[in-house]
Amino acid sequence: MSSSPLPASATATSGSDVTVLGLGPMGRALAGAFVAAGVRTTVWNRTPGRDRELVERGATGAASAAEAVAASPLTVVCLVNYDASDAVLRQGDVTAALEGRTVVSLSADVPERARDTGRWAEEHGIGYLDGAIMTPTPTIGTPHAVFLHSGPEELYRAHRPVLDVLGGTHSFLGEDIGRAAAFDIALLDIFWTSMAGYVHALAVAGAEGVTPRELAPFAQGIGAILPPLFEEWAGDVQDGGFTGEGNPLTSALSTMTHIVHTSEAHGIDAGVMRAAVGLARRTVALGHGADGFSRIAEVLGRR
Numbered sequence: 001m002s003s004s005p006l007p008a009s010a011t012a013t014s015g016s017d018v019t020v021l022g023l024g025p026m027g028r029a030l031a032g033a034f035v036a037a038g039v040r041t042t043v044w045n046r047t048p049g050r051d052r053e054l055v056e057r058g059a060t061g062a063a064s065a066a067e068a069v070a071a072s073p074l075t076v077v078c079l080v081n082y083d084a085s086d087a088v089l090r091q092g093d094v095t096a097a098l099e100g101r102t103v104v105s106l107s108a109d110v111p112e113r114a115r116d117t118g119r120w121a122e123e124h125g126i127g128y129l130d131g132a133i134m135t136p137t138p139t140i141g142t143p144h145a146v147f148l149h150s151g152p153e154e155l156y157r158a159h160r161p162v163l164d165v166l167g168g169t170h171s172f173l174g175e176d177i178g179r180a181a182a183f184d185i186a187l188l189d190i191f192w193t194s195m196a197g198y199v200h201a202l203a204v205a206g207a208e209g210v211t212p213r214e215l216a217p218f219a220q221g222i223g224a225i226l227p228p229l230f231e232e233w234a235g236d237v238q239d240g241g242f243t244g245e246g247n248p249l250t251s252a253l254s255t256m257t258h259i260v261h262t263s264e265a266h267g268i269d270a271g272v273m274r275a276a277v278g279l280a281r282r283t284v285a286l287g288h289g290a291d292g293f294s295r296i297a298e299v300l301g302r303r
Contacts, residue, residue, distance in 0.1 A: 017072040018162055019043070021065060021088060022107070023050040025137050027078040030106070030166060033141030035059050037165040044068035046088070066093040074159055075103050078133075082109040082117065089117075095124055102127035102159060104149075110185065111178030118151065118177035127155045130177050132184035141167045150179035196272050204259070207266035233294040244292040252293050253280045 020031040023045035034041040035057050043051045044062040051061040062068035065088050069075045075098065079085045085107045088094060103126060105117065114130040121128035129151035139145040145168025149156055156172050163170055173179045198219065205215045236242050256277050263270035279296050288295045 017042070017074070019062075019068045019072040019075040021045075021068060021075060021077045022079040022084075023047075023054070024078070024080070026106075026133060026140070028054065029137040029140035030076060030078055031059060032057070033166050034162075036141060039162065039165055040072075042068050042071040064093075065089075065091065066097045069094060069101065070097040073101050074162055075101065077103060077105045077107055079107045081107060082113040086117070090120070095126075099125045102129070102155060104129045104131055104159065104163070106131045106133055106147075108132065108184060108188075109181060111181040114150075114181045115176075115178040127152070128177070129156055129159070130180050132180045134184070134187060135168065139168060141165075143168055145169070147171070148173055148180040148183050150174055150181075151177050193272075200263070200268070200270075200272060203268050204263050204266065207268060208262075233292075233297075236292060236294040237297045240298075242288070242291040242295040242298065244290050244295075247292065248290050249280055249284055249293055249295060250289040253277065253284060256280060 017040045018034050019042040020027055020034065021044050023031065023043060027045070028050070031041055031043050031054050035054060041054070041059045042062050043054050043059045044065050044067075045051060051059065055061045060071065062071060077085050077089065079088070082105075085105060089098070089103065103121065105114070105128070118128050118130065129149055131150070132148040133140075134146040134148060135144060145166060147163070147166065147168065147170045149163075149170060150173045153172065153175055160170065173183060201219065202212050202215065206212070256273060259273050260270045260277060263273065279300070280293075283289075283291075283296050283299045286299060288299070
């Protein structure tokens with residue numbers, strides 16, 4: 001989505017007032033960072049009582065979502081997904097109160113939902129930025145936090161001083177509203193498939209008499225191998241190299257089947273690795289057995 005004319009009040013930060021909708025663990029962390037930095041902060045949550053600690057620290061609790069968004073030029077939304085945020089933002093009184101103001105969504109969902117919300121916001125005269133938080137709650141307000149943003153660049157720059165209060169690194173990824181969510185989905189794909197592999201490894205190791213703490217230092221060694229491979233494989237996929245000189249896919253496939261065999265010999269579900277083996281076999285069958293493992297990304301991307 002390209003940038004569109006911004007609501008009049010969205011082109012300036014209008015002081016340092018901010019509203020936070022959603023006070024789960026991450027929402028409380030965001031609101032807490034604003035309060036700690038002296039930003040005038042209004043908070044609201046669907047479940048009453050979650051604002052108590054924040055109010056004691058200096059935040060203002062709102063009786064309704066409409067009252068909350070009317071209190072500030074900038075509203076930060078942090079709910080579980082876009083079903084939850086739509087249920088709040090698209091209520092008539094809330095939508096009306098948001099006109100001429102700005103919403104920054106830090107709720108996680110898919111890129112097309114972000115784009116749909118961007119279209120809705122534009123239709124109602126609401127400035128809208130989508131975003132993603134890539135680090136856990138303890139990092140918020142510290143140099144270790146990482147935020148991704150996408151949407152109208154002018155809007156992002158106007159509100160950057162307030163967003164900076166949340167700490168860490170803020171990366172603007174472009175004016176396509178769905179771009180932050182696209183990065184988020186891809187990065188979470190890495191995280192959760194890695195975590196699935198780790199817990200599976202703990203189960204397999206345990207079945208062979210290896211304790212989790214015995215395995216952990218060696219698992220960290222495997223983790224240290226990954227960053228250079230990420231860079232190398234990104235080049236393979238972008239440039240079409242796919243070299244398998246050091247470790248051809250046929251060799252990788254052999255070791256992957258060993259994992260399946262050992263897992264299932266102990267009665268441990270090997271579904272995740274079986275899926276990976278299936279992708280590798282499919283790629284080999286297409287004539288890419290001498291290529292590197294990164295060739296699978298190109299095969300997956302074929303239409």
